[in-house]
Amino acid sequence: MVPERISELDTPCLLVEKSRLEKNINSMKSRILGLGAVLRPHVKTAKSLDCARMLFGGGTGPITVSTLREAEYFFGGGFADILYAVSIVPAKLPRVHALQKAGADIKIILDSLETATAVAAYGKAQSMCFKVFIEIDCDRHRAGLRPDDPQIAKIAALLVENAGTEFAGILTHAGEAYACNSIEEIKEHAALERDSLRTVSYALNDTGIKTPCTSLGSSPTARFYDHLDGIDEVRAGVFVFQDLFQRGLGTCTVDDIAMSVLTSVISHRPDQNRLFIDAGALALSKDRGTASQQEDCLYGFVCDAEGNLIDGLIVDGVNQEHGCVTARSGALDFAKYPIGSLLRILPNHACMTAAAHAGYQTLESDGTLGDYWPRCTGW
Amino acid sequence: MVPERISELDTPCLLVEKSRLEKNINSMKSRILGLGAVLRPHVKTAKSLDCARMLFGGGTGPITVSTLREAEYFFGGGFADILYAVSIVPAKLPRVHALQKAGADIKIILDSLETATAVAAYGKAQSMCFKVFIEIDCDRHRAGLRPDDPQIAKIAALLVENAGTEFAGILTHAGEAYACNSIEEIKEHAALERDSLRTVSYALNDTGIKTPCTSLGSSPTARFYDHLDGIDEVRAGVFVFQDLFQRGLGTCTVDDIAMSVLTSVISHRPDQNRLFIDAGALALSKDRGTASQQEDCLYGFVCDAEGNLIDGLIVDGVNQEHGCVTARSGALDFAKYPIGSLLRILPNHACMTAAAHAGYQTLESDGTLGDYWPRCTGW
Numbered sequence: 205m206v207p208e209r210i211s212e213l214d215t216p217c218l219l220v221e222k223s224r225l226e227k228n229i230n231s232m233k234s235r236i237l238g239l240g241a242v243l244r245p246h247v248k249t250a251k252s253l254d255c256a257r258m259l260f261g262g263g264t265g266p267i268t269v270s271t272l273r274e275a276e277y278f279f280g281g282g283f284a285d286i287l288y289a290v291s292i293v294p295a296k297l298p299r300v301h302a303l304q305k306a307g308a309d310i311k312i313i314l315d316s317l318e319t320a321t322a323v324a325a326y327g328k329a330q331s332m333c334f335k336v337f338i339e340i341d342c343d344r345h346r347a348g349l350r351p352d353d354p355q356i357a358k359i360a361a362l363l364v365e366n367a368g369t370e371f372a373g374i375l376t377h378a379g380e381a382y383a384c385n386s387i388e389e390i391k392e393h394a395a396l397e398r399d400s401l402r403t404v405s406y407a408l409n410d411t412g413i414k415t416p417c418t419s420l421g422s423s424p425t426a427r428f429y430d431h432l433d434g435i436d437e438v439r440a441g442v443f444v445f446q447d448l449f450q451r452g453l454g455t456c457t458v459d460d461i462a463m464s465v466l467t468s469v470i471s472h473r474p475d476q477n478r479l480f481i482d483a484g485a486l487a488l489s490k491d492r493g494t495a496s497q498q499e500d501c502l503y504g505f506v507c508d509a510e511g512n513l514i515d516g517l518i519v520d521g522v523n524q525e526h527g528c529v530t531a532r533s534g535a536l537d538f539a540k541y542p543i544g545s546l547l548r549i550l551p552n553h554a555c556m557t558a559a560a561h562a563g564y565q566t567l568e569s570d571g572t573l574g575d576y577w578p579r580c581t582g583w
Numbered sequence: 584m585v586p587e588r589i590s591e592l593d594t595p596c597l598l599v600e601k602s603r604l605e606k607n608i609n610s611m612k613s614r615i616l617g618l619g620a621v622l623r624p625h626v627k628t629a630k631s632l633d634c635a636r637m638l639f640g641g642g643t644g645p646i647t648v649s650t651l652r653e654a655e656y657f658f659g660g661g662f663a664d665i666l667y668a669v670s671i672v673p674a675k676l677p678r679v680h681a682l683q684k685a686g687a688d689i690k691i692i693l694d695s696l697e698t699a700t701a702v703a704a705y706g707k708a709q710s711m712c713f714k715v716f717i718e719i720d721c722d723r724h725r726a727g728l729r730p731d732d733p734q735i736a737k738i739a740a741l742l743v744e745n746a747g748t749e750f751a752g753i754l755t756h757a758g759e760a761y762a763c764n765s766i767e768e769i770k771e772h773a774a775l776e777r778d779s780l781r782t783v784s785y786a787l788n789d790t791g792i793k794t795p796c797t798s799l800g801s802s803p804t805a806r807f808y809d810h811l812d813g814i815d816e817v818r819a820g821v822f823v824f825q826d827l828f829q830r831g832l833g834t835c836t837v838d839d840i841a842m843s844v845l846t847s848v849i850s851h852r853p854d855q856n857r858l859f860i861d862a863g864a865l866a867l868s869k870d871r872g873t874a875s876q877q878e879d880c881l882y883g884f885v886c887d888a889e890g891n892l893i894d895g896l897i898v899d900g901v902n903q904e905h906g907c908v909t910a911r912s913g914a915l916d917f918a919k920y921p922i923g924s925l926l927r928i929l930p931n932h933a934c935m936t937a938a939a940h941a942g943y944q945t946l947e948s949d950g951t952l953g954d955y956w957p958r959c960t961g962w
Contacts, residue, residue, distance in 0.1 A: 214651075215674075216962055248903060270904040272593075290861060290904050291849040293923040295594075315850050319922050339850075346905055347850035347859045379902065470670035471694050471718075471726035480726045482669060486938055487962070490869050523758065524627060524934055525649040525669050526725055543698050544672040555903055559865055560938055562961045581960075582941045583595055583866070 207573060210466065210509055211546065216487035217466040218561040219548065220255075220577070221511065223569040224462035225444055229259055232426060232443050239432040244268050244287060244419065246441030249555045252564060253281040254577040255444060268439045272299045277580035279308045287311045287419065289375065289439065291339065291347050294322040301330060311372050315339040315348050320359045320369065327368020335372040336363050337419065342400035343393065345379030351400045351407075360413045373417030374404050377439070381424040385498070387454050394425035402434045424455050445554035448505060452497035458505070458513055463564075464548035465557065466509070467527065472538045478520075478528045479541055483549055485522040489556035501552055503527065509546035510571060519549055586952060589888055590925065594847040595866035597940040598927065599634075599956070600890065602948040603841035604823060608638055611805060611822050618811040623647050623666060623798065625820030628934045631943060632660040633956040634823060647818045651678045656959035658687045666690045666798065668754065668818065670718065670726050673701040680709060690751050694718040694727050699738045699748065706747020714751040715742050716798065721779035722772065724758030730779045730786075739792045752796030753783050756818070760803040762875070766833050773804035781813045803834050824933035827884060831876035837884070837892055842943075843927035844936065845888070846906065851917045857899075857907045858920055862928055864901040868935035880931055882906065888925040889950060898928055 207213050236243040245259050248270035256267060256278060266285040269275045275286050276299075284307060288300070292312040303310050312334055314320055320336065327334050338359050341348030349356050356374075363371035378397035384390045397420045405415040421439035432438070445463040446456040467483035494501040506517035506529055517536075521528035527549070530536065541547070551557035558564075558579065566574035586592050615622040624638050627649035635646060635657060645664040648654045654665050655678075663686060667679070671691040682689050691713055693699055699715065706713050717738050720727030728735050735753075742750035757776035763769045776799050784794040800818035811817070824842040825835040846862035873880040885896035885908055896915075900907035906928070909915065920926070930936035937943075937958065945953035 211674075214678075214962060291859065291922075293847045293849050293861070295590075295847065295923060299593075316922060322923070341852070344855060346902060346907075347852060350854065468672045468674065470672055473720070473726060475729065476723060480670065482672070485870075485935060490871070490935065491864075492869070492871070523725060528725075543670075543695060544674060544701070556864060556869065560960070581939070583593060 209573060210571070213466055213565060215466055215468040215546070216483040218558060218564050219464050219466050219567055220445070220564040221462045221567045222574055224460060225255070225258065228444055228446060228460060228462060232440065235427065236438045239429055241432045241435050242266060242437040244437045244439050245444070246270070246289070246439050247274060247278060249441040249558065250444055251277070251558070251579040251581065252577045253278065254575065256281070256283060259444070266437065268441070271583045272296060273580060273583050275303055275308070275310060279303055279306065285309045287337070287439070289313055291315060292319065292323065294319070294326060297323065297326045297334070300334065301332060304332065311335045311337055313337040313339045313375060317355060317359055317362065320362050324362060324366035324368040328366065333368055333370050335370050337373045337375045337417070340374050340376040340400055340404055342376040342397050343378055343380035346377065348376060351403045356404060357408060357411050357413070360408055361411070364413060371413065371416065373419055373436070374401055374415055375419035376400055377420070378422045378425045381422050382453070383496070384424065384453060387428065390424050390453065390455070391428045391430070394428040395430070397422070397425050398429060398432065398435055405434060423450060424453050427455050442554050447551045447554040448501040449493045449497070449553050452494050452499060452501070458550065461550050463554050463557065464507060464511065464550050467547050467549060469541050469543050469545045469547065472543065474538060477536050478530045479536060479538065481527040481529055481547060482525060483527045484525045486524055486560045488519065488522055488527060488549055488551065489553065489560065490522060491553035491556040494552050504549040504552055507548040507550060509548060511548055588952060589845065589950070592845055592944060594845055594925070595862040596845040597937060597943050598843050598845050598946055599824070599943040600841045600946045601953055603839060604634070604637065607823055607825060607839060607841060611819060614806065615817045618808055620811045620814050621645060621816040623816045623818050624823070625649070625668070625818050626653060626657060628820040628937065629823055630656070630937070630958040630960065631956045632657065633954065635660070635662060638823070645816070647820070650962045651675060652959060652961050654682055654687070654689060658682055658685065664688045666716070666818070668692055670694060671698065671702065673698070673705060676702065676705045676713070679713065680711060683711065690714040690716055692716040692718045692754060693738070696734060696738055696741065699741050703741060703745035703747040707745065712747055712749050714749050716752045716754045716796070719753050719755040719779055719783055721755040721776050722757055722759035725756065727755060730782045735783060736787060736790050736792070739787055740790070743792060750792065750795065752798055752815070753780055753794055754798035755780055756799070757801045757804045760801050761832070763803065763832060764877070766807065769803050769832065769834070770807045770809070773807040774809070776801070776804050777808060777811060777814055784813060802829060803832050806834050821933050826930045826933040827880040828872045828876070828932050831873050831878060831880070837929065840929050842933050842936065843886060843890065843929050846926050846928060848920050848922050848924045848926065851922065853917060856915050857909045858915060858917065860906040860908055860926060860928070861904060862906045863904045865903055865939045867898065867901055867906060867928055867930065868932060868938065869901060870932035870935040873931050883928040883931055886927040886929060888927065890927055
């Protein structure tokens with residue numbers, strides 16, 4: 205029996221409000237396109253063909269992926285222009301090669317001469333050519349070479365000179381923006397992210413190497429570039445759904461959060477001042493990113509079945525399949541939340557919450573059930 | 584191409600060493616059977632038919648599940664005797680009913696007169712009978728009624744008197760044992776867990792109601808009952824794989840941990856004294872349970888590709904698809920871990936780590952690849 209209304213869904217169930225999703229997408233698109241850059245969304249958050257198509261008005265376009273499984277899944281759905289934005293290792297080249305042979309315009313990234321040499325050798329041996337970005341570390345957050353590292357020019361030269369590789373560009377990700385405490389700080393990181401790439405691009409130019417593409421982005425910084433001169437494309441992912449962590453950063457409000465987990469009240473424990481729900485560590489994730497923010501959202505905020513925030517409640521604990529909901533102050537009014545009644549939990553980190561679910565039950569703007577959107581998982 | 588050795592596996596990849604798994608299973612079985620009780624393993628950890636069959640010497644037996652999806656999956660694989668150990672809500676009764684009609688001997692649990700009334704009404708309306716356990720809260724950790732709650736006798740009487748329900752027993756779970764700091768404390772929780780059920784059972788007997796089954800268990804307490812008089816069955820789950828949290832509790836050693844995540848070194852960052860691996864927040868989980876223990880394992884311990892612990896290394900950060908490995912003290916010796924080389928990460932919490940993976944690549948005791956064991960996910 206296909207469910208026709210929220211009350212007929214099996215819980216826990218991942219919900220997505222299409223109108224909020226569309227609003228988030230349009231806001232980001234108009235911002236980035238208005239700055240003269242291309243949006244190459246990171247599809248690792250939703251991992252959904254339907255969501256990716258919504259990003260391109262029903263069609264396809266350039267995407268960023270975090271796994272080769274995603275690359276294969278999205279290529280199968282018609283997305284050919286793919287940037288695989290996690291450092292490549294030689295053992296993964298056969299899968300990249302297979303995608304390329306099948307027609308994918310796939311780009312890989314690396315940050316060492318050692319890996320570049322191995323990629324060039326593989327490409328030459330297979331009589332094919334890999335498109336390679338060099339990863340730049342703008343803020344000591346993750347992998348990549350520091351903008352002033354002389355290795356960058358050496359790698360670029362190697363990629364240019366070898367038949368098995370093509371120097372496709374440089375990319376960076378301002379991961380430290382996630383640790384910001386104010387919009388002003390995020391703006392500084394946005395400028396740092398952009399200017400790091402510009403610096404590298406100019407320096408390469410001075411050695412006679414043209415940078416075909418400059419690619420940057422994170423959901424927080426993507427909202428706050430004052431210009432993108434010299435930047436070709438912006439990558440961002442979580443902005444499609446938003447979440448409580450983004451709210452804590454100040455990059456969205458609770459009303460922008462498009463994803464929630466529908467859950468049933470399964471037990472009342474007045475002596476603990478808690479009620480239990482059937483969304484626990486798997487359905488919600490154990491992400492506690494907001495613990496370091498001004499307002500700690502514990503394991504998530506609580507809404508009623510229609511998605512209206514219930515200010516007084518919070519998820520204060522999770523076991524594998526149990527969530528604990530308590531009152532922020534005073535006694536829980538259990539009569540308001542009978543056993544079997546439905547609540548919705550807003551996620552701390554949309555990417556992590558979505559990961560345990562097989563797909564999304566979409567909601568239309570009138571609250572009726574829309575399509576079910578499957579997602580890909582694994583590697 | 585089917586991989587024939589570890590070096591041919593796509594990373595990240597969830598590995599299970601069969602010999603350790605068998606040892607963990609045999610140890611728990613002999614302990615519980617030796618105390619005269621039945622082991623009803625909680626299959627929510629592995630969610631794997633192959634693993635469940637290993638628990639029963641290749642056959643089937645009584646199991647505990649945490650979702651109806653698990654119940655359906657394991658019933659499909661021949662496991663008929665199933666305890667669904669999360670409080671039922673009326674909306675889930677049709678799926679339970681369907682399993683029962685198909686031949687499953689499925690038991691459900693609840694902790695309120697309200698739910699018991701609804702279950703009885705549904706059973707009567709459908710001319711069928713649900714087998715119902717009453718959940719007891721022995722340590723204020725989760726759902727259930729306190730052992731001295733007069734509601735217990737009322738619910739038991741209702742279940743006995745109604746045609747739509749059968750009083751199947753009482754169950755409890757010493758979840759607070761996970762917060763213990765010593766074996767002595769775990770032993771106290773084990774005794775509390777057992778004696779709580781005995782108290783309830785005796786009290787029900789005094790009202791003329793016989794308790795058909797007493798069911799208890801958690802992986803920590805299950806190792807430390809000095810007797811199980813009056814107890815019929817023990818439930819435990821994570822003991823099959825063990826993990827760093829169990830090690831921190833003192834219920835296993837690092838050498839007992841049967842699960843690990845195979846990962847590739849993907850980047851060297853000497854300026855951060857870190858190397859990056861392709862196992863991040865999804866492949867490892869963000870579980871930080873060990874943060875409250877004497878030794879904080881951060882995001883996991885590091886082993887070489889053969890599974891030998893590398894004492895000096897630890898995973899000190901995760902992004903979605905990146906893990907950061909650093910030296911516990913001093914400078915990382917990058918030459919030992921070239922890009923593309925393989926490591927294995929021991930999980931903080933096996934249930935959470937396994938959740939993102941589609942299945943297990945088993946390893947034989949000589950290190951060669953065994954069968955691939957799929958697992959079920961979702962709800």
